[in-house]
Amino acid sequence: MKTLLIASLPVETDEGIFQAHYSEHGLAGLDFPRMKQLRRAANGAVPAAASRWHPITVRAVKAVLAGKSPDEFPPLDVSCGTEFQQRIWEELLHIHTGETRSYGELAKAVRRPRAVRAVGGACGANPIPLLIPCHRVLAASGRIGGFSGGPEWKRRLLKIEGVTVAG
DNA sequence: ATCGTCATATGAA
DNA sequence: TTCATATGACGAT
Numbered sequence: 001m002k003t004l005l006i007a008s009l010p011v012e013t014d015e016g017i018f019q020a021h022y023s024e025h026g027l028a029g030l031d032f033p034r035m036k037q038l039r040r041a042a043n044g045a046v047p048a049a050a051s052r053w054h055p056i057t058v059r060a061v062k063a064v065l066a067g068k069s070p071d072e073f074p075p076l077d078v079s080c081g082t083e084f085q086q087r088i089w090e091e092l093l094h095i096h097t098g099e100t101r102s103y104g105e106l107a108k109a110v111r112r113p114r115a116v117r118a119v120g121g122a123c124g125a126n127p128i129p130l131l132i133p134c135h136r137v138l139a140a141s142g143r144i145g146g147f148s149g150g151p152e153w154k155r156r157l158l159k160i161e162g163v164t165v166a167g
Numbered sequence: 168a169t170c171g172t173c174a175t176a177t178g179a180a
Numbered sequence: 181t182t183c184a185t186a187t188g189a190c191g192a193t
Contacts, residue, residue, distance in 0.1 A: 082177080082178070084176090084177065084178090085177090085178090102187085102188090103186075103187050103188085104187070104188065107176090107187090112176075112177095114174085114175055114176065114188095115175080115176045115177070115187095116175080116176080116187040116188060117175070117176060117177075117184095117185055117186090117187050117188090118175090118176045118177040118178080118185085118187095119176090119177095119186090119187080120185060120186040120187060121176085121177060121178070121184090121185055121186075122177085122178095122186095123186055124185080124186050125178090134186085137186080139186085139187065139188080140187075140188060140189090141187090141188085144186090145186050145187085146185090146186025147186065148186080151186090154186090
């Protein structure tokens with residue numbers, strides 16, 4: 001991550017405890033639940049910006065886990081990404097709950113129809129899964145494709161949204 | 168249906 | 181420049 005983190009805060013859900021990472025510009029990362037919780041990045045007081053954004057993050061994450069689209073997003077700091085990656089992530093934000101696209105369709109959407117593998121790479125580099133819904137991208141064959149949080153998470157998220165995948 | 172192979176864009180080392 | 185990819189298309193089984 002390019003920008004410096006100012007706080008890492010837990011997001012407690014029925015699916016486990018996610019970890020939200022904030023930079024001075026907004027939400028910069030979201031980790032899937034781990035066996036043991038990460039320690040807080042900074043000890044002492046949480047910066048005002050982070051504590052203002054965090055409740056929004058928590059609501060947004062819970063909304064997605066409930067199959068609904070968040071009513072509000074925290075500011076997203078995607079500055080760690082290249083221009084191409086940010087373009088793809090932007091495109092992911094347009095995919096509504098329950099909808100899916102293929103890697104190839106995304107490539108076409110950014111006028112780079114042959115950059116299909118690069119789209120896969122951009123999805124894999126997505127720092128904020130769930131809110132930037134890379135789980136809604138499937139292979140053109142209808143198969144599941146990969147997922148940074150593990151394929152079982154991808155399936156679970158899609159199932160929550162009422163999407164059934166082949167295989 | 169599955170498998171191997173090739174084409175091709177992007178990014179990291 | 182070389183290597184690895186969360187792909188896709190195609191042809192051979």
